[in-house]
Amino acid sequence: MKFERYGIGIAKGMAVTFKHLFRAPITVQYPEEKLIVSRRIRGNELVWYPDKCTGCATCAKSCPQGNIEIATHVGDKNNYVVDKFEVDTGRCMFCGLCVEACPFDALAMGISYERAQHRRKQLVLSKEELQLSDVRQPSGYARPRIEASLPKQSLLIYWDKEEGGQKLSWLGLSKKRGRGV
Amino acid sequence: MTLLEQFQLWLGSIWPGWAAYIVPAIVGIVVVLGFVLTMVIVFIWYERRLLGRFQVRLGPNRLGPEGIFQPIATAVKILLKEDIVPTKSDKVIHWLAPVIVFVPVLMIFAVVPFGERAILTDLNVGVVYVVAISSISAVGIYMAGWASNNKYGLISALRAVAQMVSYELPVVLAILGVVLMAGSLSMTQIVASQKIPFLLLQPLGFVIFFLGTVAEMNRSPFDLLEADSEIVAGYHIEYSGMKFAMFYLGEYGHALAYSCIIATLFLSGWQGPLLPPIIWLVIKVMAVFFVIVWMRSTLPRLRVDQLMAFAWKGLLPMAIINLFIVAAEVLWLSEITPWLMVAVNFVFAGVLVLLWSKLFTLGGGRVEV
Amino acid sequence: MAIRTEPFILNMGPQHPSTHGVLRLRVTLDGEVVTDVELVMGYLHRGIEKLGENRTYAQIIPLTDRLDYVASMTNNFAYVLAVEKLAGIEVPERAEYLRIIMAEMMRIANHLMAVGFFLNDLGAMMTPVLYMWREREKLLDLFEMVCGQRLTYNYMRIGGVSHDIPEEFLPALKRFVAEMPGFIDEYDRLLSQNEVLLARTKGVGILPKDTAINTAASGPVLRASDVKWDIRRADPYSIYDRFDFEIPVGTVGDCYDRYWVRMQEMRQSVRILEQAIAQLPEGEACAKVPQLLRPPVGEVYGHIEAPKGELGFHLVSDNSIAPYRFHIRAPTLINMTALKDMAIGWKVADLIIILGSIDVCLGEIDR
Numbered sequence: 027m028k029f030e031r032y033g034i035g036i037a038k039g040m041a042v043t044f045k046h047l048f049r050a051p052i053t054v055q056y057p058e059e060k061l062i063v064s065r066r067i068r069g070n071e072l073v074w075y076p077d078k079c080t081g082c083a084t085c086a087k088s089c090p091q092g093n094i095e096i097a098t099h100v101g102d103k104n105n106y107v108v109d110k111f112e113v114d115t116g117r118c119m120f121c122g123l124c125v126e127a128c129p130f131d132a133l134a135m136g137i138s139y140e141r142a143q144h145r146r147k148q149l150v151l152s153k154e155e156l157q158l159s160d161v162r163q164p165s166g167y168a169r170p171r172i173e174a175s176l177p178k179q180s181l182l183i184y185w186d187k188e189e190g191g192q193k194l195s196w197l198g199l200s201k202k203r204g205r206g207v
Numbered sequence: 208m209t210l211l212e213q214f215q216l217w218l219g220s221i222w223p224g225w226a227a228y229i230v231p232a233i234v235g236i237v238v239v240l241g242f243v244l245t246m247v248i249v250f251i252w253y254e255r256r257l258l259g260r261f262q263v264r265l266g267p268n269r270l271g272p273e274g275i276f277q278p279i280a281t282a283v284k285i286l287l288k289e290d291i292v293p294t295k296s297d298k299v300i301h302w303l304a305p306v307i308v309f310v311p312v313l314m315i316f317a318v319v320p321f322g323e324r325a326i327l328t329d330l331n332v333g334v335v336y337v338v339a340i341s342s343i344s345a346v347g348i349y350m351a352g353w354a355s356n357n358k359y360g361l362i363s364a365l366r367a368v369a370q371m372v373s374y375e376l377p378v379v380l381a382i383l384g385v386v387l388m389a390g391s392l393s394m395t396q397i398v399a400s401q402k403i404p405f406l407l408l409q410p411l412g413f414v415i416f417f418l419g420t421v422a423e424m425n426r427s428p429f430d431l432l433e434a435d436s437e438i439v440a441g442y443h444i445e446y447s448g449m450k451f452a453m454f455y456l457g458e459y460g461h462a463l464a465y466s467c468i469i470a471t472l473f474l475s476g477w478q479g480p481l482l483p484p485i486i487w488l489v490i491k492v493m494a495v496f497f498v499i500v501w502m503r504s505t506l507p508r509l510r511v512d513q514l515m516a517f518a519w520k521g522l523l524p525m526a527i528i529n530l531f532i533v534a535a536e537v538l539w540l541s542e543i544t545p546w547l548m549v550a551v552n553f554v555f556a557g558v559l560v561l562l563w564s565k566l567f568t569l570g571g572g573r574v575e576v
Numbered sequence: 577m578a579i580r581t582e583p584f585i586l587n588m589g590p591q592h593p594s595t596h597g598v599l600r601l602r603v604t605l606d607g608e609v610v611t612d613v614e615l616v617m618g619y620l621h622r623g624i625e626k627l628g629e630n631r632t633y634a635q636i637i638p639l640t641d642r643l644d645y646v647a648s649m650t651n652n653f654a655y656v657l658a659v660e661k662l663a664g665i666e667v668p669e670r671a672e673y674l675r676i677i678m679a680e681m682m683r684i685a686n687h688l689m690a691v692g693f694f695l696n697d698l699g700a701m702m703t704p705v706l707y708m709w710r711e712r713e714k715l716l717d718l719f720e721m722v723c724g725q726r727l728t729y730n731y732m733r734i735g736g737v738s739h740d741i742p743e744e745f746l747p748a749l750k751r752f753v754a755e756m757p758g759f760i761d762e763y764d765r766l767l768s769q770n771e772v773l774l775a776r777t778k779g780v781g782i783l784p785k786d787t788a789i790n791t792a793a794s795g796p797v798l799r800a801s802d803v804k805w806d807i808r809r810a811d812p813y814s815i816y817d818r819f820d821f822e823i824p825v826g827t828v829g830d831c832y833d834r835y836w837v838r839m840q841e842m843r844q845s846v847r848i849l850e851q852a853i854a855q856l857p858e859g860e861a862c863a864k865v866p867q868l869l870r871p872p873v874g875e876v877y878g879h880i881e882a883p884k885g886e887l888g889f890h891l892v893s894d895n896s897i898a899p900y901r902f903h904i905r906a907p908t909l910i911n912m913t914a915l916k917d918m919a920i921g922w923k924v925a926d927l928i929i930i931l932g933s934i935d936v937c938l939g940e941i942d943r
């Protein structure tokens with residue numbers, strides 16, 4: 027390998043940085059611009075479907091952290107009725123093993139990612155809080171049918187042209203941006 | 208006669224003598240200070256945005272159009288911070304150090320010509336004044352590093368002394384070439400004598416002066432005093448609040464001052480067609496600072512012994528040779544057309560740089576312990 | 577008259593911008609020259625080995641993500657290989673290829689980060705880091721697409737991988753593979769020939785060949801010292817014997833060689849990716865494996881060439897659902913033991929770049 031001298035190496039490096047002055051910035055201005063997350067995102071929190079759940083507790087057994095607390099009693103039609111289904115998402119590591127383990131598709135990972143709380147107590151989610159709602163939508167992780175209905179992820183690989191993935195909206199230097207949305 | 212002296216003369220005809228002596232001085236100081244502080248804020252914004260664009264990101268763009276007010280928000284944030292003084296520090300020196308770093312920077316602007324007669328004081332030894340005043344900052348940096356009683360600060364302080372003293376020599380010798388060619392030590396005279404910018408007449412002197420000043424204002428690749436990956440923040444590691452703001456202002460003020468000096472000595476200062484002189488000066492200063500930021504965004508840092516070797520083995524001999532060449536040219540070749548001189552000097556500069564890069568060794572430097 | 581001097585002891589870390597985590601170096605200095613280095617580790621100890629003994633074999637996989645969090649995918653890979661060896665599980669063909677693709681993508685992503693931060697330690701003001709993170713970001717996007725997370729993947733399963741890839745994955749990866757050599761060339765132009773970089777790294781922190789072997793160093797640190805040892809070739813695992821790639825080695829084992837070896841390995845990984853994409857067969861992504869695996873009594877040591885070196889898992893089974901003993905051979909822990917040999921006699925600034933050139937990850941050292 028031949029080494030260049032006389033400042034040629036420095037000049038080449040400076041040329042590379044200069045060239046980058048004219049390339050589009052890759053910054054995503056987060057609160058205003060939001061990228062579309064993966065369809066299989068293991069996002070914050072779980073979504074629990076009470077009608078599908080049989081109370082078999084496979085999810086609780088599969089959890090490495092022992093996070094899922096489930097209590098049942100035997101109902102009228104010789105089935106389990108779930109009394110308590112509680113997840114401490116503060117201890118959850120979002121590995122998705124419970125969702126994969128569920129034989130009845132009664133559990134799904136959430137798609138949201140802006141679910142910070144002020145108190146640790148608020149991270150312990152009860153049976154009512156875990157159900158499907160406007161802010162708690164399921165992601166397609168281990169659930170192919172949900173996956174097919176979600177929009178495609180935006181990829182940095184396609185930052186300059188659109189093929190396959192969602193195009194990212196890159197803002198130029200001159201475009202006005204305010205504080206608000 | 209400068210504008211200020213003219214103002215003083217006019218004021219003397221209507222006001223008593225002592226008032227005519229003090230008022231113009233205050234007016235001049237306020238105007239220059241206003242220029243410096245505005246430009247420092249512009250510089251902070253300019254560097255952040257430029258660095259952002261070099262690094263394929265945006266840089267601050269939230270506050271005001273294109274984020275121009277971000278430095279003001281930063282200043283307010285810094286001022287609101289708690290002023291922490293370490294228990295074991297030398298309190299008086301710790302308090303005094305930021306002042307000693309910041310004040311000389313402002314004093315440099317006394318001799319920077321902003322226009323044909325727009326200069327605070329047209330000292331006949333302006334260049335000597337600049338050299339003398341600008342080295343005081345090194346004392347402040349040493350005091351800061353020593354007084355904060357921090358080991359990183361101490362390393363930084365010792366590096367500071369070595370670096371500042373070493374790079375003072377090539378810088379002064381490079382200025383001497385300019386002085387010889389202009390035939391004067393006064394800044395206004397040097398600007399007036401630049402029919403062709405001295406950048407073309409003295410390319411080697413410019414390179415030496417530029418690198419030396421970059422080292423003196425602790426910017427990459429010579430930012431060993433702050434070297435955030437090695438000694439964290441160096442001399443200002445124990446400073447916060449207003450005192451840190453003084454260092455911060457001092458750093459950018461230094462960059463502004465040296466950009467002004469480079470523009471004045473080598474880029475024909477405020478001279479330029481069509482636009483008013485002050486605009487030309489600002490354009491040239493911005494161009495110089497652009498190159499400094501560009502270098503900062505690209506180059507890795509030198510090691511301390513390589514830094515010293517570069518000053519003593521590289522820049523200093525080249526500066527001496529350059530001085531001799533310029534002296535010879537002024538003595539014997541002053542009659543020939545300047546453009547021929549430009550060509551001759553570029554050839555000399557190229558040959559010397561090639562010669563010295565042959566001697567430049569790569570790597571090594573282990574010490575047996 | 578001799579001047580009496582005292583050694584200057586500097587505590588670098590646990591909070592220091594260049595120790596890549598919570599590592600503490602107790603450095604003895606003579607002026608700027610390093611005369612002694614003492615490593616103080618354990619600030620990030622989470623007891624993963626003990627935790628593993630209380631988890632089922634499948635539940636340990638997310639724990640391995642937390643070892644070397646810069647390259648989680650290869651941690652998964654090493655662990656599942658060890659368990660499969662222990663339980664004698666056959667892996668479908670497609671899963672093998674998917675694993676190789678993920679492992680090589682991870683190698684590129686890890687080396688991008690390693691090289692970027694090595695250059696940042698040299699003082700190149702974040703620029704190389706941000707350029708390289710642009711490419712790392714593209715890979716993280718792909719990992720997110722496949723397994724839903726960007727850092728802790730939990731993708732490999734005993735007997736295969738958790739999901740097959742979505743249909744938009746391969747076109748994106750093909751595009752990445754096509755673009756990547758150009759980007760590596762650009763990094764080369766940016767700094768590989770830079771005089772300042774050469775002055776700082778050539779001949780600095782030399783790890784001689786015999787010392788490298790004696791300290792059991794592995795990965796790019798070992799290969800930079802001119803030892804052609806790559807587990808992908810020396811003890812082929814998975815299906816690495818089907819691919820055509822070279823093992824770049826350095827000449828003297830200085831910081832520049834370690835940098836250079838990483839740059840070349842990225843090129844080789846791109847080559848492997850190209851071949852793996854072309855050969856990728858159809859089929860199942862995971863074999864049928866019982867959820868509560870009870871491997872036969874015995875012990876196994878499975879090792880792979882992780883981006884940072886030889887990553888090994890030692891498992892002892894007593895035919896229960898959890899391993900009786902779970903031990904991790906972390907590459908950077910072993911590589912770090914060579915730091916003292918490399919750093920003594922150099923300046924403080926060199927100590928930082930020598931540490932950077934080892935490419936440490938504290939999650940793995942302290943575990």
